[in-house]
Amino acid sequence: MAHIEFLDETMRDGQQSLWGMRMKAGMALPVAPLIDQVGYRVIDLTGSSQFEVLVRECQEDPWAGLDLLVQAMPRTRLRAGMRANAAVTFSVTPDALMDAWMRQLNVHGCRSFWVYDVLFNIDKMHRLAKIAKGFGSEVAGTIMYTLSPVHTDAYYAAKAAEIAASPDIDTLLLYDTAGVLDASRVQTLVPAILAQARGKPLELHSNNRLGQSVQAYLAAIDLGVTILHTSTRPLANGPAVPSIEIMAANVARRGHTHGIDTTKLAPIAEHFEQVGKAAGFLVNQFAEYDVLSVDHQIPGGMVGTLRAQLAKHGMSDRLQEVFEETAVVRRELGYPGMATPFSQLVGIQAVLNIVSARRYAVVPDEVIQYAAGYYGQPVAPIEAEVLDRIMSAPRAKEILANPPAQPSLAELRRQYGTEDDDELILRALVPATDLERMRAAGPVKTTFPLLSSSELDQVRRLMKLATAAVVRVSTPEFKLQLRRF
Numbered sequence: 001m002a003h004i005e006f007l008d009e010t011m012r013d014g015q016q017s018l019w020g021m022r023m024k025a026g027m028a029l030p031v032a033p034l035i036d037q038v039g040y041r042v043i044d045l046t047g048s049s050q051f052e053v054l055v056r057e058c059q060e061d062p063w064a065g066l067d068l069l070v071q072a073m074p075r076t077r078l079r080a081g082m083r084a085n086a087a088v089t090f091s092v093t094p095d096a097l098m099d100a101w102m103r104q105l106n107v108h109g110c111r112s113f114w115v116y117d118v119l120f121n122i123d124k125m126h127r128l129a130k131i132a133k134g135f136g137s138e139v140a141g142t143i144m145y146t147l148s149p150v151h152t153d154a155y156y157a158a159k160a161a162e163i164a165a166s167p168d169i170d171t172l173l174l175y176d177t178a179g180v181l182d183a184s185r186v187q188t189l190v191p192a193i194l195a196q197a198r199g200k201p202l203e204l205h206s207n208n209r210l211g212q213s214v215q216a217y218l219a220a221i222d223l224g225v226t227i228l229h230t231s232t233r234p235l236a237n238g239p240a241v242p243s244i245e246i247m248a249a250n251v252a253r254r255g256h257t258h259g260i261d262t263t264k265l266a267p268i269a270e271h272f273e274q275v276g277k278a279a280g281f282l283v284n285q286f287a288e289y290d291v292l293s294v295d296h297q298i299p300g301g302m303v304g305t306l307r308a309q310l311a312k313h314g315m316s317d318r319l320q321e322v323f324e325e326t327a328v329v330r331r332e333l334g335y336p337g338m339a340t341p342f343s344q345l346v347g348i349q350a351v352l353n354i355v356s357a358r359r360y361a362v363v364p365d366e367v368i369q370y371a372a373g374y375y376g377q378p379v380a381p382i383e384a385e386v387l388d389r390i391m392s393a394p395r396a397k398e399i400l401a402n403p404p405a406q407p408s409l410a411e412l413r414r415q416y417g418t419e420d421d422d423e424l425i426l427r428a429l430v431p432a433t434d435l436e437r438m439r440a441a442g443p444v445k446t447t448f449p450l451l452s453s454s455e456l457d458q459v460r461r462l463m464k465l466a467t468a469a470v471v472r473v474s475t476p477e478f479k480l481q482l483r484r485f
Helices: 010-019 025-035 048-056 062-072 095-107 122-133 153-164 183-194 213-222 244-253 262-279 291-296 300-312 316-332 342-355 365-371 384-391 396-401 409-416 421-429 432-440 453-465
Strands: 003-008 042-046 077-083 112-116 138-145 171-176 202-206 227-230 470-474 479-483
Touching: 003 244, 010 025, 010 042, 010 048, 010 262, 025 062, 025 262, 042 062, 048 062, 048 077, 048 421, 048 432, 062 421, 077 095, 095 122, 095 409, 095 421, 112 122, 112 171, 122 138, 122 153, 138 153, 153 171, 153 183, 171 183, 183 202, 183 213, 202 213, 213 227, 213 244, 227 244, 244 262, 291 316, 300 316, 300 342, 316 342, 342 365, 365 384, 365 396, 384 396, 409 421, 421 432
Parallel strands: 003 042, 003 227, 042 077, 077 112, 112 138, 138 171, 171 202, 202 227
Antiparallel strands: 470 479
16 A cells, blocks of 8 residues: 655646636635645646736736745645746747746745656756756656657656656656546556656646546556646546545545545635636536547647637637647647647647648748757657648748757846846746736736626526627626636
């Protein structure tokens, strides 16, 4: 029997997958002290994409919100995520800016990090891990899991050995964005990784898109995995990770121990269910096994984004077609792992292929950069005919002549006109107009208004009648903007 530790994903992956990263600090602050008392090993809290959404969509200062949440949860180690090679939009990010981001997240109180690179630029992962270690933080070196003919157990074991070789890596993290890791693959993959882990613990994160992640978790425990990623039930399952409620119960039924105070789970779940319903966000999701999902492997959080983009262009009826085209594009581009930024690159290219006169008639700059190797070496070769079309795009010649620059931190500060690295990161992330709107909205709100039962019933009736993608509801106390899904 083993002692199992849990990492809470409610405020990061759960809300990323179900709420499109639109969780404001005030939505979590009232219950954050209670989450801090549950007994989680780590609480995952933020990432670069969340910063961008908070500024652009929510007009909220992500640094100020992060500070409030850190102060509200002093007992538990708090985690942030770092893409090692592409954290500002979906393009390649200068190393100096990535280093500054890692330092500032530590300055603001994060003491645990999961660092990843979908194409396994492991030298960049190790560099960021060393910076975090200078602050006494722990680092999980991430193995991004995907299914393809080239992503074999031996491939992942070799990457695990390279990642674990750094003394600055504390744990390995097997991360399955598409929920395609099943119990049978766990039987061979987990032992292969653990054999190369140098005795470091292995964490497991699997988004439950196909309804099979709980079984994968239980199979992994039997093979030596001791750290599992879960969320409170309203922000679990469907495109998010399994719930802490079911996993704590399952672990106990199997005779294992854990340190979770289960008496605190119900009020936390009730809070987030009320907030989600008041904001018009998804809660309490479940998923069916869809074979097409195994082919395209679009992460859960991106499905909602694609659906919203298609609705904006009057193409909601073509979502299935986009899924099918995504599976084809992924194969043609050499099976990149379907996590940010490559899930977006593949998905956007699939949409463009559908709406254009011919496939690859329009190619985004980032796809050209990927084909040019600016993100790293593709796992498998890009199909020759597709590579020719990409490199024949109007922008290809200019992009090839101007590889990503590597300015120093001093040069970046001059470029963005600030010596404040918090401000530098925000200016690099979003346009000045977005920052102006954020600041005009005022300080971070520490609470979020909830609707009464009668108001919620009225909203439900309105949402059934509404035809627009966004419905604005006003009460005497506040205004809400609700999205139809």
